[in-house]
Amino acid sequence: MNPLPLIRIGVCGLGTVGQGVWKHLTRVRPDLELRLGVKLELTRASVRDLRKRRAVRVPGKKLTTDSLSIATDPNIDIVCELIGGTTVAREVTLAALAAGKIVVSANKALICQHGAEIFAAARRHGGHFLFEASVAGGIPIIKALREGLVANRFPLIYGILNGTCNYILTQMEEQDAPYASVLGEAKQLGYAEADESLDVEGWDTAHKAAVLAFLAHHTWVAPEQMIVEGIDRITPDDFKHAAALGYGIKLLAVIARDFTTDELSVRVHPTLLPESHVVAKVSGVFNAVSVRGDVAGTTLYIGRGAGQDATASAVISDLVDAVALWKNDRRAFITARKALPPERPARGCRLAPAEHIRCRYYLRLTVRDEPGVLAQIATAMAVRQVSIASVIQRAQEPAGVASLVLTTHQSDERAMRATLVRLGRLRCVLERPLLLRIGDFGD
Amino acid sequence: MNPLPLIRIGVCGLGTVGQGVWKHLTRVRPDLELRLGVKLELTRASVRDLRKRRAVRVPGKKLTTDSLSIATDPNIDIVCELIGGTTVAREVTLAALAAGKIVVSANKALICQHGAEIFAAARRHGGHFLFEASVAGGIPIIKALREGLVANRFPLIYGILNGTCNYILTQMEEQDAPYASVLGEAKQLGYAEADESLDVEGWDTAHKAAVLAFLAHHTWVAPEQMIVEGIDRITPDDFKHAAALGYGIKLLAVIARDFTTDELSVRVHPTLLPESHVVAKVSGVFNAVSVRGDVAGTTLYIGRGAGQDATASAVISDLVDAVALWKNDRRAFITARKALPPERPARGCRLAPAEHIRCRYYLRLTVRDEPGVLAQIATAMAVRQVSIASVIQRAQEPAGVASLVLTTHQSDERAMRATLVRLGRLRCVLERPLLLRIGDFGD
Numbered sequence: 001m002n003p004l005p006l007i008r009i010g011v012c013g014l015g016t017v018g019q020g021v022w023k024h025l026t027r028v029r030p031d032l033e034l035r036l037g038v039k040l041e042l043t044r045a046s047v048r049d050l051r052k053r054r055a056v057r058v059p060g061k062k063l064t065t066d067s068l069s070i071a072t073d074p075n076i077d078i079v080c081e082l083i084g085g086t087t088v089a090r091e092v093t094l095a096a097l098a099a100g101k102i103v104v105s106a107n108k109a110l111i112c113q114h115g116a117e118i119f120a121a122a123r124r125h126g127g128h129f130l131f132e133a134s135v136a137g138g139i140p141i142i143k144a145l146r147e148g149l150v151a152n153r154f155p156l157i158y159g160i161l162n163g164t165c166n167y168i169l170t171q172m173e174e175q176d177a178p179y180a181s182v183l184g185e186a187k188q189l190g191y192a193e194a195d196e197s198l199d200v201e202g203w204d205t206a207h208k209a210a211v212l213a214f215l216a217h218h219t220w221v222a223p224e225q226m227i228v229e230g231i232d233r234i235t236p237d238d239f240k241h242a243a244a245l246g247y248g249i250k251l252l253a254v255i256a257r258d259f260t261t262d263e264l265s266v267r268v269h270p271t272l273l274p275e276s277h278v279v280a281k282v283s284g285v286f287n288a289v290s291v292r293g294d295v296a297g298t299t300l301y302i303g304r305g306a307g308q309d310a311t312a313s314a315v316i317s318d319l320v321d322a323v324a325l326w327k328n329d330r331r332a333f334i335t336a337r338k339a340l341p342p343e344r345p346a347r348g349c350r351l352a353p354a355e356h357i358r359c360r361y362y363l364r365l366t367v368r369d370e371p372g373v374l375a376q377i378a379t380a381m382a383v384r385q386v387s388i389a390s391v392i393q394r395a396q397e398p399a400g401v402a403s404l405v406l407t408t409h410q411s412d413e414r415a416m417r418a419t420l421v422r423l424g425r426l427r428c429v430l431e432r433p434l435l436l437r438i439g440d441f442g443d
Numbered sequence: 444m445n446p447l448p449l450i451r452i453g454v455c456g457l458g459t460v461g462q463g464v465w466k467h468l469t470r471v472r473p474d475l476e477l478r479l480g481v482k483l484e485l486t487r488a489s490v491r492d493l494r495k496r497r498a499v500r501v502p503g504k505k506l507t508t509d510s511l512s513i514a515t516d517p518n519i520d521i522v523c524e525l526i527g528g529t530t531v532a533r534e535v536t537l538a539a540l541a542a543g544k545i546v547v548s549a550n551k552a553l554i555c556q557h558g559a560e561i562f563a564a565a566r567r568h569g570g571h572f573l574f575e576a577s578v579a580g581g582i583p584i585i586k587a588l589r590e591g592l593v594a595n596r597f598p599l600i601y602g603i604l605n606g607t608c609n610y611i612l613t614q615m616e617e618q619d620a621p622y623a624s625v626l627g628e629a630k631q632l633g634y635a636e637a638d639e640s641l642d643v644e645g646w647d648t649a650h651k652a653a654v655l656a657f658l659a660h661h662t663w664v665a666p667e668q669m670i671v672e673g674i675d676r677i678t679p680d681d682f683k684h685a686a687a688l689g690y691g692i693k694l695l696a697v698i699a700r701d702f703t704t705d706e707l708s709v710r711v712h713p714t715l716l717p718e719s720h721v722v723a724k725v726s727g728v729f730n731a732v733s734v735r736g737d738v739a740g741t742t743l744y745i746g747r748g749a750g751q752d753a754t755a756s757a758v759i760s761d762l763v764d765a766v767a768l769w770k771n772d773r774r775a776f777i778t779a780r781k782a783l784p785p786e787r788p789a790r791g792c793r794l795a796p797a798e799h800i801r802c803r804y805y806l807r808l809t810v811r812d813e814p815g816v817l818a819q820i821a822t823a824m825a826v827r828q829v830s831i832a833s834v835i836q837r838a839q840e841p842a843g844v845a846s847l848v849l850t851t852h853q854s855d856e857r858a859m860r861a862t863l864v865r866l867g868r869l870r871c872v873l874e875r876p877l878l879l880r881i882g883d884f885g886d
Contacts, residue, residue, distance in 0.1 A: 024594055024738050025594075028594050030789070031789045032593070034785060034789055035785050035789075132591070137739075138592075138736070138738075138739030138740055138742055139739075139742050140586070140587050140590070140591025140592065140742075143583070143586060143587070143590060143591045144583050144586070144587070144591075147583070147586060147760060147763065147764065148575070148583025148586045148587075148757075148760050149581075149583065149756065149760065150475070150759065150760050150763045151467055151468075151471050151755065151756045151759035151760060151763075152756060276724070278721055278724050278725070278745065281719070281721050281724065282721070293581070293756060295467050295581075295752050295753070295755060295756040295759075296580075296581030296582075296746065296747065296752065296753050296756035296757075297581055297746065297747045297750075297752065297753055298746065298747075299581055299582050299583075299744070299745065299746035299747075300743075300744070300745040300746065301742070301743070301744055301745075302721065302742065302743040302744075302745075303739065303740065303741065303742030303743065304739065304740045304741075304742075307740075309738050309739065309740065310738070310739050310740055312594065312738060313592065313594045313595060313736060313738040313739035314591075314739075316593065316594035316738075317590060317591050317592065317593050317594060320590065320593045320594075321590065342477060342478050346473070346474045346477055346478075
């Protein structure tokens with residue numbers, strides 16, 4: 001009887017996620033070996049500092065500071081790229097793919113920025129690139145979209161993709177606390193990075209939205225082509241106004257495609273969701289992804305979006321898929337097309353122009369508390385046919401200043417942008433207006 | 444250049460689901476062929492009546508009344524068993540597997556009853572048996588458990604697995620309507636079968652629970668070994684009492700394993716869930732599955748649990764997985780172990796005895812409205828140390844009869860069973876007590 005084939009795994013980057021993968025894979029290895037009929041070996045790992053003490057024990061002779069040497073090592077079959085960033089991570093990924101290896105990645109920024117190049121390299125050299133851990137952590141959403149829902153087209157995907165923002169919004173709502181103090185707390189608890197901008201300005205969500213949009217529509221949309229708005233201007237009062245209207249506030253990614261016109265829009269913005277909506281109940285660091293399929297209907301996935309363990313769970317799932325692509329009879333992987341997205345979409349789509357992106361809006365204005373203000377504002381909005389649905393006005397500190405919260409009937413992004421410019425020019429408007437979208441997803 | 448390999452699919456059973464598969468696969472075939480690099484052919488289908496008019500058009504020469512001839516046809520590679528039942532379906536499945544084919548099935552009753560035999564046959568003959576459509580319709584929960592969460596052990600899985608029951612319970616709650624009238628409506632709308640017993644008595648849910656328990660723990664638990672209770676004795680008043688206590692009522696399957704003692708319990712029963720719990724919000728024909736993994740944490744999956752389209756979505760996902768197991772170089776499938784559950788569990792488990800299955804309980808008694816009744820009941824409960832947490836007493840029609848709703852502190856199934864017998868013997872207790880479990884899942 002032939003000995004079981006040995007699959008050798010290299011881990012590039014032994015930070016939080018890398019250590020989680022090492023730890024959990026060490027533990028579940030006997031089970032997986034039995035199930036897969038192979039031997040698995042954690043062969044090498046790369047680190048920045050060889051002498052740093054780590055929670056997981058890795059023999060010194062397995063460690064290197066040279067990630068690229070793992071990528072090109074002929075004794076490594078599968079490379080986990082867990083370095084982060086888009087420079088070394090890109091070199092390592094491309095080098096490993098050029099060597100025909102499978103690369104498993106948790107790096108949404110890398111995929112978003114260099115995905116086209118990476119998948120082309122995987123296709124050219126007969127390797128694979130797997131990325132379950134890049135979106136929504138422990139939720140197997142990549143596998144659901146790519147395999148479980150393969151019979152479907154996706155007119156609408158939306159969800160909470162950033163646990164830091166959802167934690168901050170949940171705390172602001174529950175504790176009636178201002179953004180800055182909740183952010184400070186989140187940093188102390190390790191729920192927010194020292195530099196929070198990538199998260200709170202919506203860019204991390206945008207990276208993940210780009211990955212989901214690619215999976216669903218085989219089209220790369222760069223964050224710069226999306227509407228991307230963050231949560232940093234939301235106040236506890238916005239939660240109160242939203243609640244009075246029957247809504248909660250969530251930072252959502254929304255990927256919508258009209259299959260009649262083949263127009264696609266990808267956007268990231270704080271969104272008013274009806275309080276009774278299941279996604280509005282998803283609180284704290286949890287993520288949620290709602291997927292509308294034209295065959296399966298709407299399916300919803302909820303779970304931990306980040307953290308060492310949840311992310312390790314996703315990476316190990318990709319490692320097992322990688323092993324299943326292994327050909328027993330020779331040292332090579334099967335080019336199972338299923339594991340790679342198609343080279344070009346079966347049916348192209350283009351980005352929807354701003355005037356085709358329609359929704360209802362929530363608008364908070366800080367205005368002079370004097371007669372005629374509402375008339376001026378209503379007039380400014382009427383220019384672009386933005387129709388007001390409801391108004392709440394409240395006096396505010398200091399005296400002479402009022403807060404004005406409007407909701408609109410359906411309008412579009414182009415009309416709203418022009419309206420915001422017009423409103424900003426009014427003498428009675430004292431601050432840049434805050435615009436939130438109202439999510440009418442009809443589910 | 445070699446022509447693309449041709450994969451030939453036979454559909455056994457052209458009822459609601461079979462027609463859905465035929466319809467949607469015909470539509471998405473060009474896309475899938477492009478993505479998979481194969482040609483797909485819907486080669487044959489079996490029906491009971493050749494002359495019956497159907498919503499999908501199938502050429503007469505592709506139809507047969509002999510399902511077994513499809514299973515054994517050397518010109519068929521993949522067989523979809525969509526007949527239902529456990530006699531012909533079993534013969535067809537075993538014959539197709541004996542011929543080394545892949546079988547795709549939506550038949551939870553078959554898997555529950557003959558799963559061990561079926562998987563053994565698949566293993567012996569190098570075929571595969573795929574069953575995404577057997578549980579929770581359009582939700583890719585089988586794939587999530589088998590692949591997406593492969594790094595995890597599962598201390599707790601629970602969920603709403605029967606859309607008919609969830610529809611009935613939702614309508615009873617929302618419309619304050621009695622069970623019988625809602626059931627009648629559900630039958631008229633086609634949401635309930637003419638013979639509803641399989642659904643409302645919990646057996647359909649039990650079949651699905653057996654499939655999930657097998658996937659998670661590689662152990663077959665027969666419905667007769669489970670606690671299985673249905674929804675037919677629940678009244679609109681139970682919803683009011685539950686709401687007063689802060690709960691909703693859902694029919695849940697619960698699969699719990701203690702990894703210290705390796706005891707497993709699988710049970711199906713109406714369950715009080717805190718109103719704020721996301722699963723309590725899942726209404727109508729939707730299903731929900733909550734999966735606690737020891738690495739990923741809790742992930743939750745919600746979607747349509749049945750229906751032509753949702754089920755077809757799941758069957759087609761299995762078909763695509765089946766194609767990915769196809770070896771280009773010769774007409775045979777790869778025995779990818781990942782697609783087959785292990786022959787025996789890596790670590791065995793045994794069924795938990797009744798005294799180890801613990802929860803809090805809700806108990807509704809119809810009693811004589813006379814002095815001393817509560818004392819008699821409390822005394823009967825104290826015999827087995829069942830401790831009362833709350834009591835609601837309400838006079839009822841006819842005069843002299845009262846409804847008594849108790850909740851208990853944690854107790855166990857054995858103590859509760861003995862207590863129910865004891866309560867049933869009391870002269871003051873006029874009807875068989877209704878027992879519901881309270882779901883304290885800590886998530």
